[in-house]
Amino acid sequence: MAGVVHHGAVTQRRGLQSVRDMVLSLAVVFAFVGVILAITLRQTPDPIKVIDASSVRAAVTSNSPYRAVAVLPSELPGELSGWRITSARASAPGDSPFAWHIGYFTSTGTYAGVDQSNASAAVLRRDEQVSGATAGTTRVGSVRWQRIEKVDGTRRWLLRTQSGVTTLIVGTGPWGQLEQLARALKPVTQPSGS
Structure with missing residues (x-):
């Protein structure tokens, strides 16, 4: 070129x-x-919304016609440390039956809760949608609890009725975790200074 x-x-x-x-x-x-x-x-931000259960504690100590038992964050024993209250409710004064509930997000990422009522065990099971088969019994301290497990194993309950009061522990974790919660139950009293 x-x-x-x-x-x-x-x-x-x-x-x-x-x-x-x-x-x-x-x-x-x-x-x-x-x-x-x-x-x-x-x-x-943490997606777990933690709530203050002090109003439920006050309602239970003031209005419960029976001696209620629960575990509040300030009273959690070492094996339950890190558990956070995510739900709490109590019946209004004068309601019959009187019932209350406290739910926890556990340190292992599962759910656990305690319900107590002077309704019959059948009514509490219906109200709390307990749908499972009896899975034997377990003894926690001196107290015998009935075990109930959902068929698919995703939810478990410990149930006991004593002196007309039914206590139900529910959870998505293992049986041992529910038994730890049962072991930690103490009578609910008015906090000091109230």
């Missing part, structure tokens, strides 16, 4: 521009990826 002159300097400069453009493009892409990672890897 006659008349075509190759200038090596222009070709070399054009090559450097291509490398520079590629580096700038990669920098923009990495900056974009960095922003996306910073947004998605930000620490998210």
Whole structure:
């Protein structure tokens, strides 16, 4: 080809521009990826909503026609440390039967709860949707509890009725965890200074 002159300097400069453009493009892409990672890897708040059960404690100590037993956070023994109250409710004054509930998110990521009522065991089982088969009994201290387990094994209950009061412990964890909760139950009293 006659008349075509190759200038090596222009070709070399054009090559450097291509490398520079590629580096700038990669920098923009990495900056974009960095922003996306910073947004998605930000620490998210704890999804477990912890509640204060002091109003339920007050309602139970003031209104319960029976001697209630429960475990509140300030009273959790060492093996239950890290458990957090996520649900609590009590019947209104004068309700018959009188019932209350406290639910916990355990340190192992399972659910456990205590329900107590002066309703019959059959009524409490219905109200709390206990649907399982009897799985024998267990003794916690000197107290015998009936074991009930959902057919698919995802939920367990310990049930006992004494002096017309039914106590139900429910959980998604192992039997041992429910037995620890049963062992920790203490009479509910008005906190000091109330």
